[in-house]
Amino acid sequence: MNRRRCVAAAITLVCAVTVLTAPTAAYADPRPSHSGSPDSGSGGSGSGGGSDSSSSGSPSSGTDRLEAVRQKIDDLYRQAGSATDAYNLAKEQSEKQSSEIVKLAQSIVKGQSKITALKKQAGAEARAQYRDSGLPPAAQLMLSGDPDSFLDGADRLRSGQQAQKNLLAEMDQTQKDLTAYTQDASDQWQKLESNRKKQAKKKKDIQQKIEAAKKLESSLAKKERERLKKLEEEQEFKAQTAWLSSGILKEINNKASAEGKKAVKFATDQIGKPYVWGAAGPKSFDCSGLTSQAWAAAGDPIPRTSQEQWKQLPHVQVKDMRPGDLIIYFSDATHVGMYIGDGAMVNAPRPGRNVTIGGAGSMPILGVVRPDK
Template sequence: MHRQTSGPGHRAASVTAAACAALGLGAGVGHAQPASDVRQAAEQHISTLYAQAEAATQRFDADEERIAQLQAAINDADGQSAQTRQLLDTLDGGLGRLAAQQYRDPDYSSALALLFATHPDNYLQRAGMNDRVAALDDQQIRVAEQAQRQLDALSTLGEQELQELQAARTQLVSSRSLIQAELAQARQQLADLDAADQQAVTHALAQGATGDGLGTSVPAQAPSLGTLLTTVASDVSQGIDVPRAQKAIESAYAELGKPYIWGAVGPDGFDCSGLMQHVWSAAGVMLPRTSQEQADAGQTVSLSDIEPGDLVIYFSGRTHVGMYVGNGLIIHAPRPGSAVQFASVTSMPISTIVRPDGS
């Protein structure tokens, strides 16, 4: 059933073939096996790829955040280094230059002593100079020396780590490209099905029938914003900040229908953790960037104690996150090809539930 491809698509085609083979399906699966087997193979393959893409997105976001933080630290160190150099420059003149040279180069004093020893007429001049050098602010020199050493070490370490992170990010971009190729091949597999099978597979993926829950939507049950905001006040029993929770939910509601976009934090699209960071920022609470970090960004609560505004972290790797909005629902950005939408709070395996600090 697969069309023959070459170039970049060939690897993705091989992955698809391998997935079908793992399910006991041959290359001519569309003609040799029952339609139910074809649908099951397509559903499982696409579901697996979506889960891989979601995990890769969170790793990508984490490295991108670390790169930004490290770059800021390096820039700060450069600024401090400039101040330190300015301080040292104040010692670069006359006797100050000699003092600075001695502090920079311990061997300089010996060389100077030898020089003076060969010119006896300069003994008294040397004695006067030593008195003036001794009067310099030794503590200031030691502070400058320590600061310079620290900044040099920070700069060296920072540049090394930045190179490593940039290499890691390059690898993640490459991995993401591969996953996108696999998704494209999976979609082609879906397109090769007849109309009835396409509809069945698409419906199964949208309803989370493959078991990952990422596509589950509840358009028939979608409540109005007014209902959700009323629910916040009526459901609260744990003393949360009602106005902040309402603001976060109002912000999330406003993003419904916007597309899932790799690594995005808005305003035109979001990934799962980017959406959570965006909506809680509107309520005055700054969350960390990734779902793994967000899992540790507040008080852990049980499902029985969940309140509107709580973050629900999913899967064992904590690779997905949504926000509980009441009525048994979350709002989340599921995966590539989807949009911000409602889902049941239990539509995916829950790892932990977090009440953000400050909420």
């Protein structure tokens, strides 16, 4: 109950602050860029330019430098996020291939057992033939002096010959199936090894990007790190304000489905847990780990990665979204959050941050997908 109050309070705070500042904010671009350019206003009222002068030169130059650092860190984490999606997909494919190999191995065992049984059957028929003086059935029939026995024997001979043909055909088909299973298993194993190598490469790439971002951030003085976090919040706030200033909330008024409510509850219950790349709970999450587990808890499993969620789930218009829908961010679909209503979403932002509530428009929106039809 306390957590629900915190969620409600956070949503109220986001909306209240936005309403208070919206009349003075008129940004055409939902992702304002104000780095690098001396006349971009990065040292003005929108970014608190005079609050940090730890670097040499004017306060605005110090803010510009920190803004450049913020964008570099953000870029590194986004690259890590993209690599994480690729890693998770490769891992998912490896697990599927491992399962296929197990099924093929079981088919191979069954095929080998079947061939053994068919060989035993063929051997039994051969031994029966030798017990009858070693003469072929046709020769034995011709030597019979009883017409009735001859006719009965002819029928049995035809039946026996057909059974023998069927036995040989079954052995041949089983052997072909066995060869195909073995080849498929070999192919799947090669794919598995290839995916494992991809995973290792992606994992190394992710770790390098995250370490580079952490190193860059740790090189700053404590006051600069605090100012850096403030700049992140200001950038997100500007984007959210611009998004809400468009009047979008007047159009977004849909209610959550029963499954959507369950997914929202699961996601908001994770608030405060740390972001860890590749994690899907229960103690930590990455962005798509959070959304996929939330919908699994709602009884409607969805793809593991944000890119696959974007590819496979039905798309809806932003104005038509409802709580529980997933908002896909950036042009490469490398981040995802869950809409929870009132212009807010819950997400696992990046390494070094915890699952939190943020503005649904605080990042560039690629589109919205709906897990429950």
